[in-house]
Amino acid sequence: MPNDATMLSRILTLEVARVTEAAAVACHDLIGRGDEKEADQAAVDAMRRALNNLMIQGTVVIGEGERDEAPMLFIGEKVGTGEGPKVDIALDPLEGTTLCAKAMPNSIATIAVAEGGSLLHAPDVYMEKIAVGPGLPPGIVDLDADPIENIHALAKAKNVDPKDITACILDRPRHAEIIEKVRSTGASIRLISDGDVAGVIHTTDASTG
Incomplete structure (x- = not known):
């Protein structure tokens, strides 16, 4: 068996x-x-x-x-x-x-x-999430870091300018500050109305930025 x-x-x-x-x-x-x-x-x-x-x-x-x-x-x-x-x-x-x-x-x-017993028992609440594509050092971005710091760290790791980075962010009023900070770096933002799981999956595609 x-x-x-x-x-x-x-x-x-x-x-x-x-x-x-x-x-x-x-x-x-x-x-x-x-x-x-x-x-x-x-x-x-x-x-x-x-x-x-x-x-x-x-x-x-x-x-x-x-x-x-x-x-x-x-x-x-x-x-x-x-x-x-x-x-x-x-x-x-x-x-x-x-x-x-x-x-x-x-x-x-x-x-x-x-x-059994290995997944977090979490209520149905909004959670902060962050994801980057493959081939990057562990810990290159951090949920506790300022979005500006994360964009610059990611750009440095990819050896590109922040303007060459595209961030995918769920278009919600609660994300206004994050959106403002990311744009202040020169990075582009792809706002999505729904479907943040698909947004995470898209980070695995190198052509998405």
Whole structure:
């Protein structure tokens, strides 16, 4: 019989890919229909069904929906068949509900699975996030550092001027100070209306700046 590590390795590949696929496919007919909650509900229902078919003892430790009373897999919810490895799950069945409802790019189904007890149990609150692309020294940017410091540190590490850096920032009033500071360095900003997870993924593409 496979041990927990082997089982978890399999779950983190094909099985989890199928879970996100199920959520994404469930939203297909609702793209551009203008109903965010219906699309979100379809994704949540599909992801829950797919997760409950997996041979895991899963616990949702990070989810979405509490802030705006949207459909959700709730924090603490148990998923899976109840057999197999114990795992923690962080997920958002439809990240970018507005994007989906408006038929705009970058709405995605997201999930992370890890060994039980290894993921932070976090409430559904806004969090500060920062990400850079590959090939850079660890710790080159820091959430506790001023945005100006981060831009200059990144430019130095990439051996470019700050004006050659493009920062992707969620367009929200709470980010006004960050936006002002980043622009003061000469760096460009790509403002996005929703879908910050997709923004993080785009940092892996060297052509995005």
